[in-house]
Amino acid sequence: MPLPFIATLAALLYLVATGLQVLSLAQRAAHASRTLVLVTVLALGCHALVAWDNVAVGEGVHLGFYKISALIFLVINIACLASILWRRPLQNLLLVTFPLSAVAVLVSTFGPQTDTSSGQLGPGLLVHVASSILAYAVLTLAAVQAALVAVQDYQLRHRHPGGIVRVLPPLQLMETMLFELLWAGVLLLTLAIATGFLFVEDLFAQHLVHKTTLTIIAWLTFSTLLWGHYQLGWRSQTAVRFTLAGFAALMLAFFGSKLVLELILT
Incomplete structure (x- = not known):
C-alpha cells in the first residue's frame, strides 16, 4: 500500500475521531466511546506506519523538522489514549491534538525533506x-x-x-x-x-x-x-x-x- 494513501487515510481517521469526540461532548458523555477508541487505534496504526517510513531510513534515522513533528504527535496521541484507557478523562484534549496530527502526518509525507543527514x-x-x-x-x-x-x-x-x-x-x-x-x-x-x-x-x-x-x-x-x-x-x-x-x-x-x-x- 503506497505511503501517501496511508498518510491520507490517517488524516481522515483523525478528522473522523475529532467529529466523534465533538458528538460525545454534545451528549456529555463521561468516557470515550468504543467507536472513538477503535477509530483512534486505526488512525494511530496508519500514523505509526507513516512515521516509521519517514524517520527510519536504512540503518540510520532522519529527524528533520517535518518528520520529527509527525513522530512527536504520534507519541502525544498514544500517551493521551493510554491515559484515557487508564480512566483519566483526557479525551477533550483530542479536539486539539487530532486535527494537528492530521496536518502533521500529511506534511511529513508530502512536505520537503529538510534534513538530509542520517545516522545510527x-x-x-x-x-x-x-x-x-x-x-x-x-x-x-x-x-x-x-x-x-x-x-x-x-x-x-x-x-x-x-x-x-x-x-x-x-x-x-x-x-x-x-x-x-x-x-x-x-x-x-x-x-x-x-x-x-x-x-x-x-x-x-x-x-x-x-x-x-x-x-x-x-x-x-x-x-x-x-x-x-x-x-x-x-x-x-x-x-x-x-x-x-x-x-x-x-x-x-x-x-x-x-x-x-x-x-x-x-
Whole structure:
C-alpha cells in the first residue's frame, strides 16, 4: 500500500475521531466511546506506519523538522489514549491534538525533506532521543490541559457555568490531571537532559547552545511550579502561567532551533 494513501487515510481517521469526540461532548458523555477508541487505534496504526517510513531510513534515522513533528504527535496521541484507557478523562484534549496530527502526518509525507543527514544512534543517544520525544509529548498534553483549566477557571470565577464548563470534569480533577502530566513530563525531561550531558558530544556547541539553554530554562520553570504547588499551594492561574511559559521555552528549544537551522539557514 503506497505511503501517501496511508498518510491520507490517517488524516481522515483523525478528522473522523475529532467529529466523534465533538458528538460525545454534545451528549456529555463521561468516557470515550468504543467507536472513538477503535477509530483512534486505526488512525494511530496508519500514523505509526507513516512515521516509521519517514524517520527510519536504512540503518540510520532522519529527524528533520517535518518528520520529527509527525513522530512527536504520534507519541502525544498514544500517551493521551493510554491515559484515557487508564480512566483519566483526557479525551477533550483530542479536539486539539487530532486535527494537528492530521496536518502533521500529511506534511511529513508530502512536505520537503529538510534534513538530509542520517545516522545510527547508539544506546545512550537512543535513550536521549526517546526520552526527549516522550517529554515533549507529555508536556504538550500538559500545556493543552493548562489551557482548558484556564478557560474553566475563568468561566467559574465570572459565574458562567455554561459552555465548556458543562462538559469538563470538575476543576479540582482537571488540576490534578494537570499536575500528573507535569510530574511525568518533568521526570522524562530530567532523563533527557541527563542523557544529553552524558552522551551528546558537546551540548553547548554553537548549533546546540540555544536548544540546551532553553531546555534547562523550561525544566527550571516546570520544577519551580511543582515545588510551589506542593510547598506554597500554587494552583489555578499560577499553574497555568508557569505551565505555558515552560512549554513555550521547550518548544522554542526544539522546534525553534530546528526551524532556524533547517528552514532558514539551509
